[in-house]
Amino acid sequence: MVQVRRSGRTRALVGSAACWLACSRPEAPAQPVVAEVAEEDVPEVMVEKTWLKGQLHLHTSNSGDSETPAAAALRWYETHGFDFAVVTDHNFVTAPERAGRMLVAPGIELTQNVEQCEPPPEPGLSCLLHVNALFVAESRAGRFSFPPASSPRRDELFARALRASEELEGVAMLNHPNFHYAADAGLLTTLSASGLRLFELANEAIDSNNAGDAKHPSTEALWDAALTNGARLFAVATDDAHHYDDAPAVTARGETAYTGDRGFVVVHATRDVPAIRAALLAGEFYASTGLLLNSVSREDGALTVEAAQAGVTIEFVGAGGEVLRTAPGPRATMTLAETPGPYLRARVRGADGRKAWTQPIWRE
Ligand SMILES: [Zn+2]
Ligand SMILES: [Zn+2]
Numbered sequence: 001m002v003q004v005r006r007s008g009r010t011r012a013l014v015g016s017a018a019c020w021l022a023c024s025r026p027e028a029p030a031q032p033v034v035a036e037v038a039e040e041d042v043p044e045v046m047v048e049k050t051w052l053k054g055q056l057h058l059h060t061s062n063s064g065d066s067e068t069p070a071a072a073a074l075r076w077y078e079t080h081g082f083d084f085a086v087v088t089d090h091n092f093v094t095a096p097e098r099a100g101r102m103l104v105a106p107g108i109e110l111t112q113n114v115e116q117c118e119p120p121p122e123p124g125l126s127c128l129l130h131v132n133a134l135f136v137a138e139s140r141a142g143r144f145s146f147p148p149a150s151s152p153r154r155d156e157l158f159a160r161a162l163r164a165s166e167e168l169e170g171v172a173m174l175n176h177p178n179f180h181y182a183a184d185a186g187l188l189t190t191l192s193a194s195g196l197r198l199f200e201l202a203n204e205a206i207d208s209n210n211a212g213d214a215k216h217p218s219t220e221a222l223w224d225a226a227l228t229n230g231a232r233l234f235a236v237a238t239d240d241a242h243h244y245d246d247a248p249a250v251t252a253r254g255e256t257a258y259t260g261d262r263g264f265v266v267v268h269a270t271r272d273v274p275a276i277r278a279a280l281l282a283g284e285f286y287a288s289t290g291l292l293l294n295s296v297s298r299e300d301g302a303l304t305v306e307a308a309q310a311g312v313t314i315e316f317v318g319a320g321g322e323v324l325r326t327a328p329g330p331r332a333t334m335t336l337a338e339t340p341g342p343y344l345r346a347r348v349r350g351a352d353g354r355k356a357w358t359q360p361i362w363r364e
Contacts, residue, residue: 133170185225
């Protein structure tokens with residue numbers, strides 16, 4: 001192990017980061033060393049991974065339905081303890097200035113509110129097909145327009161959004177599948193085969209119908225159905241916030257405020273945007289509606305979860321959404337060898353109803 005001291009603090013380097021330093025120098029001493037290194041001289045690869053709280057879905061005044069400028073919205077998130085945030089305005093790439101310690105990245109909500117889609121929406125509902133493109137190229141800042149659609153089919157329209165995300169150099173995330181029932185499990189499975197890796201399990205906006213109803217499965221049931229069908233999808237939780245310091249005024253005039261810090265991800269990565277992006281694509285994160293975990297390990301066919309608080313219940317979930325084991329917290333482990341199914345994931349429930357979801361591990 002090598003230690004690097006920076007900014008008056010000593011950081012311990014382990015694993016590949018330690019190897020990066022020690023193994024690249026044949027004369028590296030066997031004993032631990034402590035090096036004084038100026039902050040700007042330390043490559044990011046040498047900084048250890050931590051758990052970083054992030055927001056992947058938020059709107060600013062570059063969306064027609066929010067009045068808060070990006071700088072103020074991001075200040076709100078920084079004040080609420082977030083480590084990073086991606087701005088996702090409707091068909092507009094907002095590339096915010098970094099302010100303070102919080103990392104920020106450009107994004108966009110690729111918003112297809114179309115007249116017609118196939119299969120058609122249920123009576124009274126609309127074709128509202130939304131995909132976030134996260135970490136898009138800063139050079140694409142500004143208004144985005146879709147090319148003409150070749151088909152009204154839902155899978156084709158979503159595929160058009162995935163292509164747009166790729167063209168913007170972003171990471172695609174299918175938003176609120178139960179909002180006007182935009183996407184079902186079959187569609188999630190199809191899109192996963194086309195490269196989709198992220199979807200919103202818990203969009204904490206008021207009208208996203210995460211729980212489903214008598215006729216519609218919950219978003220979590222959609223996930224299990226897609227995973228059982230072979231999809232390789234990771235689940236995120238988001239705010240989809242539109243109101244910040246103006247929320248009390250919105251509520252006071254009798255309207256619904258879409259506020260923040262209710263759904264988020266916690267990513268295991270070094271504190272830089274490329275590492276966070278890579279960790280999301282690798283499933284090195286958990287989704288949360290407020291419940292915090294100390295750690296998640298998804299290695300060697302075993303899933304180990306440790307909650308940050310006692311009094312939680314840890315449920316291990318497998319094929320078809322079956323709960324395979326329920327354990328009292330704060331810590332529990334289960335292995336793939338203990339289940340015949342193709343995948344294993346965990347859900348942690350707090351007594352107050354808040355939850356956290358790990359990403360699955362798969363039998364290769
Ligand atoms: Zn949306
Ligand atoms: Zn949105």
